[in-house]
Amino acid sequence: MPSLKKTNGPLDGPEGDRSGAAGAAPHGSPADGSPADGSPADGSPASDGTRGDTLPAAAPVVAPTRRDEVAAAGSELIGGRYGRRALPGSGPAGGQFTPVRVIALVAIGMFALGMVQKLPCYNWAWFRGTTSQYTHACYSDIPHLFAGRGFSEGLVPYFDRLAGDIPFLEYPVLTGLFMEVAAWLTPDGSLQEQGQAYWLVNAGLLMVCAAVLAVCVARTHRRRPWDGLLVALAPSVALTATINWDLLAVSLTAAAILMWSRSRPLAAGILLGLAVAAKFYPVLLLWPLLLLCRRAGRMRAFGTALLGAAGSWLVVNLPVMLLAPEGWKQFYLFSRDRNVDFGSVWLLVSQRGGQTIPPERANLYALLLLLLAAGGLAWLAFAAPRRPRLAQLAFLMVAAFVLTNKVYSPQYVLWLVPLAALARPRWRDFLIWQSCEVLYYLGIWMYLAFTGSGSKQGLPLDGYHFAIVLHLLGTLYLCAVVVRDILAPEKDPVRKDGSDDPSGGVLDGARDVFVVGRAARPARHAAPAPETGEQELLVTWGTPGAEGSRG
Numbered sequence: 001m002p003s004l005k006k007t008n009g010p011l012d013g014p015e016g017d018r019s020g021a022a023g024a025a026p027h028g029s030p031a032d033g034s035p036a037d038g039s040p041a042d043g044s045p046a047s048d049g050t051r052g053d054t055l056p057a058a059a060p061v062v063a064p065t066r067r068d069e070v071a072a073a074g075s076e077l078i079g080g081r082y083g084r085r086a087l088p089g090s091g092p093a094g095g096q097f098t099p100v101r102v103i104a105l106v107a108i109g110m111f112a113l114g115m116v117q118k119l120p121c122y123n124w125a126w127f128r129g130t131t132s133q134y135t136h137a138c139y140s141d142i143p144h145l146f147a148g149r150g151f152s153e154g155l156v157p158y159f160d161r162l163a164g165d166i167p168f169l170e171y172p173v174l175t176g177l178f179m180e181v182a183a184w185l186t187p188d189g190s191l192q193e194q195g196q197a198y199w200l201v202n203a204g205l206l207m208v209c210a211a212v213l214a215v216c217v218a219r220t221h222r223r224r225p226w227d228g229l230l231v232a233l234a235p236s237v238a239l240t241a242t243i244n245w246d247l248l249a250v251s252l253t254a255a256a257i258l259m260w261s262r263s264r265p266l267a268a269g270i271l272l273g274l275a276v277a278a279k280f281y282p283v284l285l286l287w288p289l290l291l292l293c294r295r296a297g298r299m300r301a302f303g304t305a306l307l308g309a310a311g312s313w314l315v316v317n318l319p320v321m322l323l324a325p326e327g328w329k330q331f332y333l334f335s336r337d338r339n340v341d342f343g344s345v346w347l348l349v350s351q352r353g354g355q356t357i358p359p360e361r362a363n364l365y366a367l368l369l370l371l372l373a374a375g376g377l378a379w380l381a382f383a384a385p386r387r388p389r390l391a392q393l394a395f396l397m398v399a400a401f402v403l404t405n406k407v408y409s410p411q412y413v414l415w416l417v418p419l420a421a422l423a424r425p426r427w428r429d430f431l432i433w434q435s436c437e438v439l440y441y442l443g444i445w446m447y448l449a450f451t452g453s454g455s456k457q458g459l460p461l462d463g464y465h466f467a468i469v470l471h472l473l474g475t476l477y478l479c480a481v482v483v484r485d486i487l488a489p490e491k492d493p494v495r496k497d498g499s500d501d502p503s504g505g506v507l508d509g510a511r512d513v514f515v516v517g518r519a520a521r522p523a524r525h526a527a528p529a530p531e532t533g534e535q536e537l538l539v540t541w542g543t544p545g546a547e548g549s550r551g
Contacts (some may be wrong), residue, residue, distance in 0.1 A: 158327030181445025197480025249279030288393035343408030383517030391422035436474025
C-alpha cells in the first residue's frame with residue numbers, strides 16, 4: 001500500500017539488520033529538478049563511480065532465498081537459505097566465488113549439459129537418421145546448414161549463389177559472419193566429420209555468448225546479481241542454445257541493456273545496433289526506450305542511443321549492402337515471403353480452420369496486432385502510476401512480437417529469457433513459463449517425428465496444437481504478471497525495497513515530465529513537494545525498511 005511515513009524494519013537482505021538511508025533509491029526528485037540524493041541532474045555518474053540515483057556500492061545484495069519462497073525451497077539442496085552469518089562473495093574477505101562468477105560457471109555448466117543432450121544427434125542422427133533427431137529431441141540447424149548453405153564447399157555468404165530454392169544465405173550479416181568464422185575454424189575431413197567439428201566450433205563460440213549473457217543479466221541490477229541465476233539455470237537455454245545462432249544477438253542485447261543501466265547510452269546504442277545486425281528482434285527495444293525517455297524527459301539520451309545503433313548497424317551492413325545487394329536483401333525477402341510456420345498462432349488458426357493463411361495476409365495480421373500492442377505499451381508507459389521499468393516494457397514488446405509472428409522456432413525463447421529475468425525476477429512465475437516452453441520444445445520434435453515416420457510414432461496434430469497453446473498461455477501469463485506489476489508497482493519484486501529502475505540508467509530516479517491519464521492526476525496519497533508545498537505527481541511506495549522511498 002502507498003505510504004507517506006518513513007518506517008524502520010528489518011531489511012530482507014544478507015545482513016538482516018536495519019536498512020538505513022542506503023536501503024532505498026528514491027524515485028522522485030526535489031523541486032529544483034535534481035535527483036533526491038544530490039547526484040548530478042543530468043544523470044551522469046557520481047564522483048564515487050556509481051550513479052547518483054542508484055544505491056551505493058556498499059548497499060546490501062538482495063538474497064533471493066530470503067524473499068522468494070521457491071528459491072528458498074530450492075536452496076535446501078545446497079544447505080538452505082542465506083543466513084545472518086553468511087559471508088558475502090565479494091570484497092577482500094569474500095573469496096573468489098562472487099555471485100557473478102558463480103552465475104557464469106553455472107551458465108557454462110548448463111550449456112555443457114545441453115551439449116551432452118545433443119550427443120545422439122552428434123554421433124549419428126544428424127547424418128543417418130531422418131526422424132531419430134526428432135525422437136531424441138536433439139535437432140540443430142548448424143550441421144545441416146554447414147552443407148546446405150555452402151560452407152562445406154568454401155562458398156562466401158551473400159556473394160556466392162547457392163543451389164536450391166534459397167539463392168543466398170538467409171541470415172543477417174553479423175550472423176553470417178559468425179557462421180563464416182566458425183567455418184574457417186573447422187578442420188578438414190569427411191563431410192560428417194566436418195559437420196561434427198563445425199557444430200563443436202559453433203557450440204564453443206555460443207558458450208562464450210551464454211556466459212556473457214548470464215554475466216550481463218547478473219550485473220544489470222546492482223543489488224540483485226542473483227537474478228542472473230534465472231538465466232543460467234533456465235532449462236530452455238540449455239535445450240535450445242545450439243539449435244541456431246540466436247545466442248549471439250541475445251548476448252549483444254543483454255550487453256546493450258547493461259550499458260544503458262550504467263548510463264552509457266552511446267555504448268548501449270552501438271551494442272544494440274550490432275544485435276540488430278545479428279537478428280531483427282532487438283530493434284523492438286527502441287520503442288520502449290523512446291516511450292520511457294519521453295516520459296522522463298531524457299530524449300537526448302535516446303537520440304544518442306539511436307545514433308549509436310544506426311551507426312553500428314550501418315558499419316556492419318553497408319559493405320555487403322553495396323558489394324552484394326542481392327545476397328544482403330535475402331534475409332528480408334525470406335522473412336517477408338516465408339509461409340506460416342511451426343509454433344505460431346497463425347499455424348494453429350489455419351490448421352484448425354482447414355484454410356491456409358497466405359504469407360502476405362499473415363504479415364498484415366501480425367503487423368496490425370504488433371502495432372496494437374505497441375499502442376497499448378505507449379498507454380502503459382505514460383499512464384502507469386509510476387514509470388515502468390525498462391526491462392518490463394522491453395519484455396512486453398518482444399513478447400508481443402513472439403506471440404504475433406508467423407513463425408515460432410524453439411530457440412526464439414532465448415529472446416525472452418534475459419528480459420523475463422529482469423522484468424519479473426520471481427522463480428515461481430519464471431518456472432511456470434519455462435515449463436510451458438520445455439513442453440513446447442518436446443512437442444514440436446515429437447510432432448515432426450510423427451509426420452516424418454511411416455509408423456506414425458510421436459505426437460499427432462491435436463497434441464501439437466495443445467503444445468502451441470501451452471506456449472502461448474505461458475507467455476501470456478508472464479505478460480499479465482508484468483502488466484500487473486506496472487499498474488501496481490508495490491507488487492514489483494524489484495521495487496519492494498524502494499528501488500526505482502536499476503536497469504534504467506539515466507531514467508533511474510528521473511522526474512516525470514510527460515504523463516497522461518491516472519499519472520497526470522495527483523493521487524490522494526501524493527506527498528507535498530519540498531519547499532514549494534505543491535503536490536507531486538508521484539506516490540510513495542515501498543516496504544518496511546525502504547526509507548524515503550518515493551514513487
